[in-house]
Amino acid sequence: MIDDLIDYLGNPRNRETVRELLLVHARLSLVPLVLGLLAALPVGWAAHRFRVARALVLGASNVLYTVPSLALFVILPPVLGTKILDELNVVVALALYTAALLVRPVADALDALPAHVLAAATAVGYRPLRRFLTVELPLAVPVLAAGVRVASVSNISLVSVGALIGVGGLGQLFTEGFQSAYNPPIVVGIVFTLALALVVDLLLVAARRLLTPWLPRRGRGQRVRPLPAGVDVRGATGSAGGAA
Amino acid sequence: MIFSSVVEWLADPANWTGTGGLLRRIAEHLRYTVVAVLGAAAFAVPLGLAVGHTGRGATVVVGAANAMRALPTLGVITLLSLQLGILEVGPVLLGLGILAVPPILAGAYAGVQSVDPAVVDAAAGVGMTSWQRLWRVEVPIAMPLLLGGLRGAVLQVVATATVAAYVGLGGLGRPLLDGLRVTDYPQVAGAAVVVAGLALLLDLGLAAVQRSLVPRGLRLASRTVGGAA
Numbered sequence A: 001m002i003d004d005l006i007d008y009l010g011n012p013r014n015r016e017t018v019r020e021l022l023l024v025h026a027r028l029s030l031v032p033l034v035l036g037l038l039a040a041l042p043v044g045w046a047a048h049r050f051r052v053a054r055a056l057v058l059g060a061s062n063v064l065y066t067v068p069s070l071a072l073f074v075i076l077p078p079v080l081g082t083k084i085l086d087e088l089n090v091v092v093a094l095a096l097y098t099a100a101l102l103v104r105p106v107a108d109a110l111d112a113l114p115a116h117v118l119a120a121a122t123a124v125g126y127r128p129l130r131r132f133l134t135v136e137l138p139l140a141v142p143v144l145a146a147g148v149r150v151a152s153v154s155n156i157s158l159v160s161v162g163a164l165i166g167v168g169g170l171g172q173l174f175t176e177g178f179q180s181a182y183n184p185p186i187v188v189g190i191v192f193t194l195a196l197a198l199v200v201d202l203l204l205v206a207a208r209r210l211l212t213p214w215l216p217r218r219g220r221g222q223r224v225r226p227l228p229a230g231v232d233v234r235g236a237t238g239s240a241g242g243a244a
Numbered sequence B: 001m002i003f004s005s006v007v008e009w010l011a012d013p014a015n016w017t018g019t020g021g022l023l024r025r026i027a028e029h030l031r032y033t034v035v036a037v038l039g040a041a042a043f044a045v046p047l048g049l050a051v052g053h054t055g056r057g058a059t060v061v062v063g064a065a066n067a068m069r070a071l072p073t074l075g076v077i078t079l080l081s082l083q084l085g086i087l088e089v090g091p092v093l094l095g096l097g098i099l100a101v102p103p104i105l106a107g108a109y110a111g112v113q114s115v116d117p118a119v120v121d122a123a124a125g126v127g128m129t130s131w132q133r134l135w136r137v138e139v140p141i142a143m144p145l146l147l148g149g150l151r152g153a154v155l156q157v158v159a160t161a162t163v164a165a166y167v168g169l170g171g172l173g174r175p176l177l178d179g180l181r182v183t184d185y186p187q188v189a190g191a192a193v194v195v196a197g198l199a200l201l202l203d204l205g206l207a208a209v210q211r212s213l214v215p216r217g218l219r220l221a222s223r224t225v226g227g228a229a
Helices: A002-010 A012-049 A051-066 A069-080 A087-111 A115-123 A128-165 A171-179 A183-211 B002-011 B022-054 B058-069 B073-084 B090-113 B117-125 B130-167 B173-181 B185-212 B216-228
Strands: none
Touching: A002 A012, A002 A183, A012 A051, A012 A087, A012 A128, A012 A171, A012 A183, A051 A087, A051 B185, A069 A087, A069 A128, A069 B130, A069 B173, A069 B185, A087 A128, A115 A128, A128 A171, A128 A183, A128 B058, A128 B073, A128 B130, A128 B173, A171 A183, A171 B073, A171 B130, A183 B073, B002 B185, B022 B058, B022 B090, B022 B130, B022 B173, B022 B185, B058 B090, B073 B090, B073 B130, B090 B130, B117 B130, B130 B173, B130 B185, B130 B216, B173 B185
């Protein structure tokens, strides 16, 4: 087993393949993460601001989340006018899941802001847009960051499913290995997927710390609820619907 | 128009009946889902409750569960299939079960964690043993989050069970992948629509179960407390 792995990775062609697929995988999972977050901010704001929008938006994101990713990958092409092998299908599908996952945390985080802080910002002359960008959004970062972490793990594991339709980053190592009944590419694919998820998660934690210098560096004193987002959203659990 | 051909495919009774028909595929799909989720629950619920109740090992268990979320199910299933034999249902159930563990574990653990410590103290104060506190206080209060985790697991597994077809088994992934191979788009999209519909129906059903299993006391409490807040 170990010998096979060394053999496989010893071949420069294989190393080159793995490197390329890793880059594709990172692109296919992280671009939708950013797009989904950007989409979730205004939509989440609307859900926080207007009662009707809240019911609509949260309902729609729940329904969207139940659509399996493989199903979405193949339903999107005629909607977008893309070919079935187009990377764009995966990017759009994962961006939709990311947005669906993040809308609720955005709305909840904005709901939870202390009224006196907002009143103070208004009193010193912040206009609504500036107040949103410089006061409300930064204060929502801790809750948002938890959601983004769930979404990133979920996206990274969902990309592999795209391999079944031929666009799957490291997932292609699974189909390739399975078709030739050869373990090493599969093991390498799993390990690099886990490593990518870990590295991105660490980067997100670091980013959260940079963005929230007022919070204690370790959440020990404060009672941080473990696994907040995932649980009832089926998040990474998520990944709800989304798993395949 | 592409969508009308999908509707046509779905409306054709010939696609629903027979050995490779959708009804049979739905039954297979549900069987994989139920077995995998029950297996995962048998492992994850006791573990989550134990960790939540005793508070021991929380960091390790939660960390491990989060790392498991990143495991690509397709990779796990293809690897296990090669190792344990192709065309066997075991690797698929194991792979799907692994997928179901983190949300169930997180739900059970977070549920017990969410119980107000004062309530647990009160239970101890009236003389309940540790075991009684768990079953008569913590588990009922944890029920909504526990079921939420289970619901999330079911959704994920229903969605991912399409992968079973890739390693030669049935389920709704079968018509989808077969359709892809021969570029029969109506069949691909039709099967995708059926998977999505099945996921949605299951989720609605479980949401109803989740609501009906919330203890009456909690519902009353949330009405008064939630109403006031």
